[in-house]
Amino acid sequence: MELLYKSTRSENETVTASQAILKGLADDGGLFVPTEIPVLDIDMDTLAAMSYQQVAYEVMKRFFTDYTEEELKRCIEKAYDSKFDTDEIAPIVKADGAYYLELFHGATIAFKDMALSILPHLLTTAAKKNNVKNEIVILTATSGDTGKAALAGFADVEGTRIVVFYPKDGVSPIQEKQMVTQKGANTMVVGINGNFDDAQSGVKAMFNDKELEASMEKEGFQFSSANSINIGRLVPQIVYYVYAYAKLYANDEISKDEKINVVVPTGNFGNILAAYYAKNMGLPIDKLICASNDNKVLYDFFRTGSYDRNREFILTTSPSMDILISSNLERLIYRIAGSDATKNKELMSLLSGSGKYEITDSMKTELADFYGNYASEEETAAVIKQIYEDTNYVIDTHTAVAASVYKKYKAETKDETKAVIASTASPYKFARSVMDAIDNKYDSMGDFELIDELSRISGVEVPQAIEEIRDAKVLHDTVCEVDEMPAVVTKFLGM
Ligand SMILES: *Cc1c(COP(=O)(O)O)cnc(C)c1O
Numbered sequence: 001m002e003l004l005y006k007s008t009r010s011e012n013e014t015v016t017a018s019q020a021i022l023k024g025l026a027d028d029g030g031l032f033v034p035t036e037i038p039v040l041d042i043d044m045d046t047l048a049a050m051s052y053q054q055v056a057y058e059v060m061k062r063f064f065t066d067y068t069e070e071e072l073k074r075c076i077e078k079a080y081d082s083k084f085d086t087d088e089i090a091p092i093v094k095a096d097g098a099y100y101l102e103l104f105h106g107a108t109i110a111f112k113d114m115a116l117s118i119l120p121h122l123l124t125t126a127a128k129k130n131n132v133k134n135e136i137v138i139l140t141a142t143s144g145d146t147g148k149a150a151l152a153g154f155a156d157v158e159g160t161r162i163v164v165f166y167p168k169d170g171v172s173p174i175q176e177k178q179m180v181t182q183k184g185a186n187t188m189v190v191g192i193n194g195n196f197d198d199a200q201s202g203v204k205a206m207f208n209d210k211e212l213e214a215s216m217e218k219e220g221f222q223f224s225s226a227n228s229i230n231i232g233r234l235v236p237q238i239v240y241y242v243y244a245y246a247k248l249y250a251n252d253e254i255s256k257d258e259k260i261n262v263v264v265p266t267g268n269f270g271n272i273l274a275a276y277y278a279k280n281m282g283l284p285i286d287k288l289i290c291a292s293n294d295n296k297v298l299y300d301f302f303r304t305g306s307y308d309r310n311r312e313f314i315l316t317t318s319p320s321m322d323i324l325i326s327s328n329l330e331r332l333i334y335r336i337a338g339s340d341a342t343k344n345k346e347l348m349s350l351l352s353g354s355g356k357y358e359i360t361d362s363m364k365t366e367l368a369d370f371y372g373n374y375a376s377e378e379e380t381a382a383v384i385k386q387i388y389e390d391t392n393y394v395i396d397t398h399t400a401v402a403a404s405v406y407k408k409y410k411a412e413t414k415d416e417t418k419a420v421i422a423s424t425a426s427p428y429k430f431a432r433s434v435m436d437a438i439d440n441k442y443d444s445m446g447d448f449e450l451i452d453e454l455s456r457i458s459g460v461e462v463p464q465a466i467e468e469i470r471d472a473k474v475l476h477d478t479v480c481e482v483d484e485m486p487a488v489v490t491k492f493l494g495m
Contacts, residue, residue: 003065005032005231008334009345017064018126021119021232022136024225025207030341030348031330032231038062040242040281044257047242048250052089053080055243056118056236062281063235064122071125079118079236083107085463090114090240092247092420095393096386098263098406099253100423101244104396108178109426109465110320111271112149114240115233120153120160122232123224127159134222137493138162139206141199141227143267144171145320145425147189148178150226155184162226163188163489165199168479171319173447174429178465181472188492189476192485195313197325202485203227212486219495228270229327237274238281244420245283254418259286261419263409265402266290266298267321269328271422276332279369286417291405292374293318298326302372305364308356316377317433318397320425325351333359336366371413375404381437383407388438394458396425397433427454428466 005020007013009030015023020032042058050058056076064072080089084105093100106113127136136159140150147164154162166179168191179189192199206212207223216222228234241262248254262285264272272290279285292299294314301307309324316322330348336359337343350357375383380397383404388394395403402421409415427434431450435442438457442450448470455462480488 003038003063004035006035008033008330008341009348010341016066018066018129021122021230022126022130022132022224024230029208031229033331033334034063037277037280040283044246044249047246050246052243053077055246056080056239059239059242060235067125075118075121075125078121083117090243092244093393095391099248099420101240101420102423103240104423104426107152107465108148109429109463110145110149111424112145115236116149116153116226118236119226119232120157124157124159134220136160136224137221138226139203139223140164141196141203142166143196143320143322144175146227148175151179151182151187155182155187161186163190163492165190165192165203165485167195167199168193170195170315170322172430174431177469180474180476181469182475190488191479192482194482196323198482200325202482206486206489215495219493221493228268234270234274237271238278241275241278242283257284259284259417261287261289261417263289263291263402263406263419263421265321265398265422265424266292267323269326273328273331288370289406289409290370290372291402293321293401294376295322295324296374297324299372299374302367302370306356306358307351310355317380318401320398321401336363371409373405373408375401379404384434384437394427394434395423396427397430398425399423426463428463
């Protein structure tokens with residue numbers, strides 16, 4: 001049976017999976033959601049024996065029903081190959097009383113690779129299926145990790161171009177170096193004078209600009225999005241929760257149907273929403289633990305039912321979570337409103353107007369699966385040090401936010417349900433903050449000296465992604481104001 005997608009903001013646009021992936025965002029500014037969540041009607045013993053690629057196919061075929069078996073398998077094969085430094089793709093490490101699901105073994109050593117290594121293939125396949133002749137222009141706002149992962153995924157992919165906007169002073173030095181050294185004639189990287197939310201709003205405004213769309217069309221271009229608002233990113237993220245559960249079961253860490261908790265360091269709410277979808281497919285997940293850093297807008301939301309972005313934007317050592325408008329939350333709001341597009345639209349216009357909204361009591365009761373909390377900068381650093389000293393395992397700052405929140409959760413609830421912590425970045429990507437947390441004696445070391453020291457103390461080899469940028473040349477140096485973003489794009493396209 002064909003699964004269709006509709007917008008979270010109106011009833012009148014129904015599209016196929018491939019069309020939803022092509023468009024990224026619905027015409028009314030809403031996000032595409034499946035009209036129902038498919039059931040994971042496959043035995044756990046069967047899943048337990050499968051490779052990552054096989055699990056990926058089982059999950060994705062239930063969502064992307066207009067792709068043929070051959071098309072989907074080819075996309076999966078091209079995505080999850082030797083770009084990953086382990087055949088397991090997403091290995092699990094047991095440490096300090098939890099299971100760390102390492103989602104950082106791809107080309108750019110952050111979890112964004114899990115979805116962005118397949119999105120270009122899903123997208124170019126979708127273009128063929130829908131007879132799109134235009135060149136696809138990917139516009140992306142990044143808090144650091146999406147940008148590089150998208151660039152790596154789309155570089156030199158025929159029929160595509162990609163422009164990435166990042167907050168000039170809001171990413172780590174390694175993140176910035178990874179992006180500005182990107183090769184590929186179809187790539188452009190731009191720093192903006194503003195924060196991530198400014199970059200994201202600027203990109204959204206371009207998507208909604210009908211005049212720009214018309215002049216692009218004339219020149220043979222159309223926009224699409226690689227941000228986690230694209231359903232083609234969300235679905236591949238469901239895969240690793242199913243895979244992790246199946247591997248824990250295969251390795252006798254859990255019994256059949258035993259419920260697990262999932263802890264996710266959260267920014268744009270994409271990763272944890274994927275876990276929520278996995279749960280709704282029937283995967284035995286109990287609590288979804290949403291971990292925030294000092295930008296704790298989601299913690300306040302889960303506590304009070306009120307979402308309020310009117311607050312100071314705080315730069316932290318987990319920059320990929322420095323976000324005050326979590327775009328994917330809209331998909332959850334829509335669902336807990338009983339798939340009511342009118343109600344959702346009303347709340348989203350409050351958000352873009354006054355910057356806040358409040359959900360009803362009945363919607364609040366639908367949030368019982370979620371637990372939200374946050375970790376301060378001190379708590380984040382402390383947990384990195386503690387886990388390193390107790391177990392020799394080094395985690396990055398984002399994963400540490402989750403680890404810290406998980407400890408708070410256990411202390412508060414006494415819930416001893418086994419937990420999977422989404423480990424979203426390699427510590428190498430945030431080496432400075434990680435090493436500072438472990439010992440302040442590393443203060444005086446240079447960036448790459450620090451990398452070598454991290455390798456020495458952790459016993460983990462320096463990843464290829466880091467080696468690559470040691471001596472790489474800077475190829476992108478454009479910086480612009482937020483209101484100059486459209487001009488930068490049209491210039492790049494030669495319009
Ligand atoms: C993007 C990112 C996050 C946040 O994920 P969301 O899906 O935006 O909630 C957390 N950690 C790292 C390392 C990331 O790159």
